[in-house]
Amino acid sequence: MLFECDKVTYRVSEIFEKFKDKLPKIVMVAQGFYGDIVTDTFDREQVIRVHTYSRQRRVVAVPLEETNRKLGHYSIPVDYRLKFCLKKSSARKENKSFTLSEIIERNKLPVEVQFANDEKVTVGSKSINTSRFPALRLTHTFEEIYLLGNFINSGVMDPRYVPIPLYLKDLRLSLITGIKGRSRDHWKSFQDELTSIANTALRFDLNYGKEDIAIYSDAVGHDTLYEELQPHLYADPFEFFRYQVINPSYALEDDNIHSLPFMKEELASSTLTMKKTPALPEKQTKSQDNPYISMPGNIRPALPPRNPETTKINVDQSKNPNEQLPSPSIRQVTPTYSNDALPDDIEHYMIKDVNEALRRLKLEKYIPEFTNQMIDGRILRSLDETVLREDFHFTRIEALRLVNFAKDGHIPT
Template sequence: MYNSLRAKTTRQHRMEYKYDEDSELNLKDYFDKYKNKLPQLAIITGGVYGKTKFDDVASDQVVRLHRYITQKRVMAKRSTTREQFFSIPVDSDLKFQVVKGRNKLGPEENFKTILKNNKLPVFVNFTSSRKHNDITVGPEGTAQLLITEEFNEYYFQGHCLLDGYIKPDDTTTIIVIPDITIVNIDGIEDQTKEKFQEYLKKMDEQVKSITKFNDHDFDTEIRIIEEKKEASKTSTDADSGEDYDYIEPPMPAPRKKSSSDEKPKTTSVGRPLPNIPNDKETPSLPPRGPLPLPPSNEVPDKKEQKKHRPYENNNVQHVNPIVKCEENEAIYEPDIYGDDDSLDGHAVFDVTSQMKSPKVDNTQNDNEVGNDAHDIGNKNISDVGDILNKLKLEKYSVLFEEDMVDGMTLKNFSEGELKEEYKMRHAEAVRLMNYVRHGHIPK
C-alpha cells in the first residue's frame, strides 16, 4: 500500500513523497538490508523519544542516510543482590585496573590497552579517580566488573530534510536500534522516476562538495542495559536486546503464613510418634504405678525385689543427647513413668530396645565442611586447583590458573557461566557450585 508525504518547497507548491508502508522495517533490520546500498532517502515511520541526541528521532521525519560508522563497546556485568549489565565505550578517557588476584590490582589503563593485553572475560575495577555524573557504580564510584565480551554498535550518518531540501552543513547521527521504524521513499507524486533520480543526484552532489562527517560522532556514555528474553516467533514486536532505562528489581513474593491447623514436623530419638491429637484440652497424664511399700525388717525375696524395683535403663549413658531441630520442630520424649501398655492418647515407647544403641548425630561434621566451604573467598589460585582435584575436575585446573581464578573470583560464577566459559558439563558445573555454596563433596 502506497502512501505519500507532502513537503512545502520554495516554489510554493507541495511535494509529495511516495513510499510503500508495507515495506516498513525496524532500523536494525533496515541496517542489515541497506548498509551496503547507501545513500538512501527514507522516512521515519516510528520515532523514539530518547535520552540522547542519537536515539531521539521524530516520526514523519524525512532523512537522507549517507553512510554508517562503527563504535566498539564492551559488555560489563556487576554481580550484586541483582545483576547489573553495562555497555561501556572502548574509546573513552575512563580508566580501569585489571584484578590480578586477591588484593592485587594492575595499573590504571584505558580499555584499548586492557583488551590488547588480556583475554576476555576479565575482572576490572573502576579507578578511585573516576568521575561520572550520570551513573554511580558501587561505593564512591568504585566497583568490580566482569568484562564478558566486545561488540560493535552502529550509527547512521546523514541529513534531515526540511521543506524537501537538506542543509549540507547540518548533519545528523542516528543509533541503529530496533525501536525506530523506517521505510524507503520510492518517488515523488506526479513526477516521473527520472525526475526523482535527478532530485537524488542533486542532493548527492551537495553532500559530496560541502559535508564533512565526524568519524567519532557517537555516544561516549556508559549505559545501563536490560537483557530481554527472546520474543516468541508469533510476536510481531521487535526486540532490541537492550534498553537504556533503569530497571527496578521485582518485589519479592510474600511469604505464606503457616496455618494454625498444620501439624508441626517432629524429630524424636525413638521410633516416630503418631500425630498429636488436635484437642484444645490438655490431655491428662497417664496413671502412675503404685508406689513401693515402705521398707520393713523382712528381707524380700529376689523376685519381689525385682518386681517392685523402679524402672532403670542401665544401657543409656547419662548424657543429654544433642538433637538438631529445624525451625518449627519440637522434640517429644517418651513417658517412662507409666507401666500401662495401652495409655489413652499417648504413644508407648519400648525405651530399652530403642535406646540400647543410640545414634551419633553427624550434623556437626557436615557443618564443619560447610563452614570451610563458605570461607572459599579466602582461597588462593592454588587452593582452587586443590578443590578441582578433590571434585575430580582437575582437567580444568590449567584454564582456571591461566584466568587467575581464586576463591573470590570463583564465588562470582554461576553454573551457566562455567558451562559457557569453560565448556563444563552441567553435572560438573553443579558439582563445583555445590561445593562453593554448601561445601558439598559427592560421596
C-alpha cells in the first residue's frame, strides 16, 4: 500500500502546536533520525497514526559542587519512585523523607535535597544504598511532551505503542493525505476503520513519560529550555550512580584510572564480579519488545505479540505485486574515532585495543569499568549478553553491538 503525502514537512513540535486539537493524524517520516536512545530512532517512510499526546512533569536537578562529583544537568520525574529529604544537615537520619512531588509542593524552588538514607536500590543483581548518591539542587520544573501513536505496516496497525518526543528537532514528518490509486471515499473508510479500532482496543496514559533520570550533555546553559533538549540517556538509579563516579567526560587514560581520590573509593566499593561463561553462542539473539505506554491500572505489562487478525484494516489491497510499501532506510551516522588500525585477531587484543574498540562502537562510557576489570581480547570473547547486561549494565542493543564485534569484528557503518 502506497500513500500520498503532503509536500510540507514538520518538526515533531510543529505537529504538536499545529494539530494537537485536531488529532488523530496519519503521518509519514520524511527525514529519519538515529538517536542515542533506541526509542528515539525513526526510519524514513515509516507510517504512524498519531492518536493523542502526553505530558510528564519533570524537575531539573544539578549536583552540588561540594559533592566532588561530575557536575552535570539532569531531570527527574516529579513522581519518581525513590524518596528524598531536604538537605538541612550532614546527618541524613535526622531528616524526614518525602516524595519529590511533596517536596516541590511544600517548598519554593530552588531547594537542595538528598536521596533518603533509608532507600536501598536493587537493579538486577546489583544493589546500592542511596546514601552514596550525590546531593542535588532542584531548580525548576518543566513538561516533557510526547506524541502517542502506532505504526501502520501495509494496512495493518501494529498493537505496539510508539512515543515521539517533541525534543527530536531533526525528525521530520509529513501528513498523509490519501492512498495512491484509491478514491477519497476509500481513504475516508480506511481512516474510519483505524479510528474504530483505536477507540475500542487502545488506551493511552496521558501522563506517560520516561520513568528514569534524564542525563543531558555537559554543554547546557542556565537559560536552556529543557522541554526542547534531547537527553543523552535515561538512567536507572544504578546507572545514575555509575555516571556520577565513572564518567567518560573525564577522559582518563589507562595508567591514571584511579587518579581521582573519590573515584578510587567508589570503584573499590562497587567492584564487579566476573562470571565464568562459555564461549559466545552462535545462535542469534532474539529481540525483546519494550512497553512504552501505561495501560489501565498503572500496570506496565509486557507488550502482546503482534496479531494481525485483531488489528488488520479491511482495505481492498491492490493485487499488483509492484505496489508495496517502500523499504525504510535509516539516516547514516558517521562515527567519530581514531583512524589507527586495530589488530585483526581479537583474541590477542590488549586492554588498550579493547578500549579503542569501545570508542569505535560508541561505548566509551564503559572504558573505565573494562579497564578496572582488565578486559583484554581473550576475556572479551568470553563475555555474553547476560554478563554485559547484569555485571556492566549494558542496554540490550549495546550488548548486541559488542557481542557481534567480539564474534567477527563487525563495527556498524
